[in-house]
Amino acid sequence: MRILARHKGLFCGGGLLLLIFLGGVFAPSIAPHDPTVQDLRMRMTGPSFTYPLGTDTLGRCLASRILFGVRPSIGLAMAATCMVTLAGIMVGVLSAVFRRLDMVLMRITDCFFALPGMVLALVIISFTGPNPWGILLALSVPGWPKYARVVRGIARSQLAQPQVEAVRCMGAGPLYVTRTCLLPWIWPQVTTIATLGIGGKVATIAGLGFLGLGVQPPTPEWGAIMYGGLPVLGIAPHISLFSGLAIALTVLAFTLVGEGVHEAINPLIGEDANETMPD
């Protein structure tokens, strides 16, 4: 009970996240309708018993579309976060261990910081096209420099420790040093940023969908649903509002869990780890 009280945010966010996950996994069995079936007589109706969240401009069930929309959003966001984390750790460790590479790798990360994430994502989409692999790449490329910087910082401060020096003096290779001396220190920090990062990626996926350059129809996607509701905002605001709310709640859940994990792992720091660079 005490743990529950101390980590309120973590448990609220975790609960919300669990609900969203379950909604996505069991979407086919709990969705009231097929998300792609149109009923043109029932266009843009408000919430009712048959359509719990109303219908969109083509008379499709909004609740079902939002439930099925969990899948591409969460799936792509988590896959991209995994890629970004691995790439960031690799670059960060390489640049800390091999000092000659450091200069080059850090200048490369500087270049990626100079372009906003959305701009880089759009550039990548411009030559891959809006297919799932392209979107995955578009989400991953802007993300890794931040992780690389953090990992490099931790790795460098660890490499300066006398016990690590001792391990190296006994002839341990860079792989062994990384595995035993660096990774245990890197994981906690990276887990925190990654959890916070999934929320940001969900928002980016929705942003791409909103621009018509994300997950393509007929797959229901939150950003695209929201954009579809924009021209009819005056007469059927529920389309944009409910889909936007789905995005906001998912981001909120990941933010709460991320901050909760951060506080639980690094109780001494207390402040947000994420606050030094805008995305």
Place this chain on the structure above:
Amino acid sequence: MTNFILARVLALIPVLFGISVIAFFSLAFCPGDPAEMALARLMDTESPPREAVKELRRKLGYDRPLPVRYSMWLSRILKGDLGSSVQSGRPVFKEVKKAMTASLELAASAMLVTIVLVLGLGVLSAVYAGSFFDFSVLGLSLVGITLPDFFLAVLGILFFSVYLNWLPVGGHGSLLNLILPTMTLAAVNSVVAIRLMRTSMLQTLGSRYLLTARAKGLRETAVISRHALRGALPPVVNYLGALTGHMLGGAVVVETIFMWPGIGRLLVEAVRSRDVFVVQGCVLAIGIAYVLVNLGVDILHAVLDPRIRNGEEGLDANTGKT
């Protein structure tokens, strides 16, 4: 100070090189053959003759190795020739310049509002830490971090344009058009800065030099506005600088929703219609804008914090220690 600025300018060179490489790649790796596309447009046919395409490719140097093509491309860019838009036929340089002016308007007004919010809310919530005001600012900033910019934009349109009918939904030209996009951009971007300002101010409020300021009889407002604020500003200025750079190009979604003819919208339109020359022009413009803004911020930072221009490390944004 001159040495400091010179060192900063020199440090820009690798970053500018990197941006140019990214822009070059966006052109070199685009799907479809630019020579074929250009010929198709020129001859008004779907499939131009193979020999003609081959000839044009050789003429444009597309059959040469990448480094050679990069240097050819760079010398062309440095002369200000960015090619012309496939869509409109106008030179990309002019289009980008026009869009950048519009983006600059939006970014400047959004930055102004952000600074007011950060100075007002951030400082006050630190001064009255633990009060109801502080609590509500923190709560609101959590909401702000959670809401994506496009959702906030939709809420704004719904309330101010549809429900109250006070403001236009989108467009460019009058001051009224500027209000909604400015508010959206400022609200989304100021939240983290407000939190940073609060943290930094709280750390400064604990320092001893303020005791001196109070001991010599200064009024509390003077202590806060003249002494504490100056100590607390550097990390915030740093953050706001990076933010300005990102607002200049990263307002892609906000510009698109409000039909603001800025660089972000130009980029989206170009990606949608696969207008590769415009994409490359936008990337260059956004990258260069970010780099220049950051140079300006670094100089401002050095003015604020003398330790930096003397080559010492400044206040760390996270720990508040040197």
